Amino acid sequence: MNIKEIQQEIVEEFALFEDWMQRYEYMIDLGKSLPLILEEYKTDDNIIKGCQSKVWVHADLETDKLVFTADSDAIITKGIIAILIRAFSDQKPLDIIEADTQFIDEIGLKEHLSATRANGLVSMIKQIKLYAVAYQTQLS
Amino acid sequence: MFDVTKIRTDFPILKREVNGKPLVYLDNAATSQTPQQVIDVIVDYYSNYNANIHRGVHALSQEATDKYEQARIKIQKHFNAKHTHEIIYTSGTTHSINIVANGFSAFIKKGDEVLVSAMEHHSNIVPWQMLCERTGAILKVIPMNQEGELLMDVYDTLLSDKTKLVFCNHISNALGTINPIEEIISKAHNVGAVVLIDGAQAAPHLVADMQALDVDFYTVSAHKICGPTGVGMLFGKEEWLNKLPPYHGGGEMIAEVTFEKTTYAGLPHKFEAGTPNICGGIAFGAAVDYMNHIGFKDIAEYEHELLEYATEELLKIDGLKIYGTAQQKTSVISFNINGVHPYDIGTILDKLGIAVRTGHHCAQPIMDFYKIPGTVRASFSFYNTKEEVDVLVAGVKRATAMLV
Numbered sequence: 001m002n003i004k005e006i007q008q009e010i011v012e013e014f015a016l017f018e019d020w021m022q023r024y025e026y027m028i029d030l031g032k033s034l035p036l037i038l039e040e041y042k043t044d045d046n047i048i049k050g051c052q053s054k055v056w057v058h059a060d061l062e063t064d065k066l067v068f069t070a071d072s073d074a075i076i077t078k079g080i081i082a083i084l085i086r087a088f089s090d091q092k093p094l095d096i097i098e099a100d101t102q103f104i105d106e107i108g109l110k111e112h113l114s115a116t117r118a119n120g121l122v123s124m125i126k127q128i129k130l131y132a133v134a135y136q137t138q139l140s
Numbered sequence: 141m142f143d144v145t146k147i148r149t150d151f152p153i154l155k156r157e158v159n160g161k162p163l164v165y166l167d168n169a170a171t172s173q174t175p176q177q178v179i180d181v182i183v184d185y186y187s188n189y190n191a192n193i194h195r196g197v198h199a200l201s202q203e204a205t206d207k208y209e210q211a212r213i214k215i216q217k218h219f220n221a222k223h224t225h226e227i228i229y230t231s232g233t234t235h236s237i238n239i240v241a242n243g244f245s246a247f248i249k250k251g252d253e254v255l256v257s258a259m260e261h262h263s264n265i266v267p268w269q270m271l272c273e274r275t276g277a278i279l280k281v282i283p284m285n286q287e288g289e290l291l292m293d294v295y296d297t298l299l300s301d302k303t304k305l306v307f308c309n310h311i312s313n314a315l316g317t318i319n320p321i322e323e324i325i326s327k328a329h330n331v332g333a334v335v336l337i338d339g340a341q342a343a344p345h346l347v348a349d350m351q352a353l354d355v356d357f358y359t360v361s362a363h364k365i366c367g368p369t370g371v372g373m374l375f376g377k378e379e380w381l382n383k384l385p386p387y388h389g390g391g392e393m394i395a396e397v398t399f400e401k402t403t404y405a406g407l408p409h410k411f412e413a414g415t416p417n418i419c420g421g422i423a424f425g426a427a428v429d430y431m432n433h434i435g436f437k438d439i440a441e442y443e444h445e446l447l448e449y450a451t452e453e454l455l456k457i458d459g460l461k462i463y464g465t466a467q468q469k470t471s472v473i474s475f476n477i478n479g480v481h482p483y484d485i486g487t488i489l490d491k492l493g494i495a496v497r498t499g500h501h502c503a504q505p506i507m508d509f510y511k512i513p514g515t516v517r518a519s520f521s522f523y524n525t526k527e528e529v530d531v532l533v534a535g536v537k538r539a540t541a542m543l544v
Contacts, residue, residue, distance in 0.1 A: 020491055021488075024488060024542070028542055053483050054513070074481035075480075076483070076487050077481075113487075
């Protein structure tokens, strides 16, 4: 599936829940299944700034696609990254760079996060895009 | 008669819902809610006598000036300051501390020592660090034990004739510890040091008597005692306020201005440059009236009851640890659940309509001391109820079940 299709799938999944407690329960489950970053990459350099809980994101290029791994010390934060990774992992850097992030608004995630967490979410997306830009430069 | 049901009707905000659930407001250490009596004063000011003060010849200006100065007298009486002009209106505790920290540059030299407690809010650390950077003075820390109590025997050894200033909060915002400030002040005075006590967290729970404490500086924010945000006080002994240079320059704080030289106004105006928060000052006075009308003795007793009940009920939850277990503490409970990040608990509690603070509470050194990223902090006010404690406990249990 391409990024747009995956995003659409996530939006549809979130629409199935009746309230935000259920959505949080789902995010916590997603957090538990997050593809974890290797311990060696959990360095201070890889911590995303702007998040009040600690978040690490790492990217590896596998042939022509980027594969993301991540971790956080807070489980709901892990769930948020899991959603992002599902949308952007295993995709070509150029596609990641060009992808829009409208689906975050469609899920309604931002308005249900505290201001600090919403800032953290923006920082996570930025970091994912920065990895894509860096690897795209390497590829071209 | 202390009647919490009746008291709650004074606070319109307590009727609202959050995320479809009745609001349970347990973030009182961050800011208290505002009773109708204070809201009415704010509305009355803007509806009837809004004017600039101290300079107008017209009736509205006179009326606003009178009310603003009457409020200052109320505040003076409440804190038992010797003189009305020892009460400086500020934008709040942080502003108050900065006036003193900035002004003391003139009296501090390289090698002098300043002492600060291990449980300070960032606003009572950073201005002093800046002072030390400017002057070459040394900042030393009065340590605390695991319960969150200051080690007073170490304090004794830190004090010397090099000690010029001592800063400590009256009550810790993160732990609720009531610090032995009488002892801290008198021992500092014995070596000739000046003491600033940050009373931001104490003012909602007890009445600090400036003359009995013999404190040099004491700071308060109105929004912690049912007043509006953006206004507070700096109490300073007359002799110190006279010595300290002004912090801001501008209108209102001058006696005479020529392009060659300006002479400053006397106290308190020397520290109140520009048009002040007039409405805020008047409402601050109204908040002091309101708190006294409820009665600090009743407030302390009732809040202690809430604290004991909440502590007992929360400790029944598996894996819950409370940080700050001082013998003398106010109605603040900082806690974590084993293996769960405080943000996660705070997020779920918010969905349940429960407002708590999560994080480092602007007191990172305390979190470093306990080697934790932060805590969940529930802080109770006299308008909270045991039923709300039950909602909190049930919420923490539900969050834990989801998160572990």
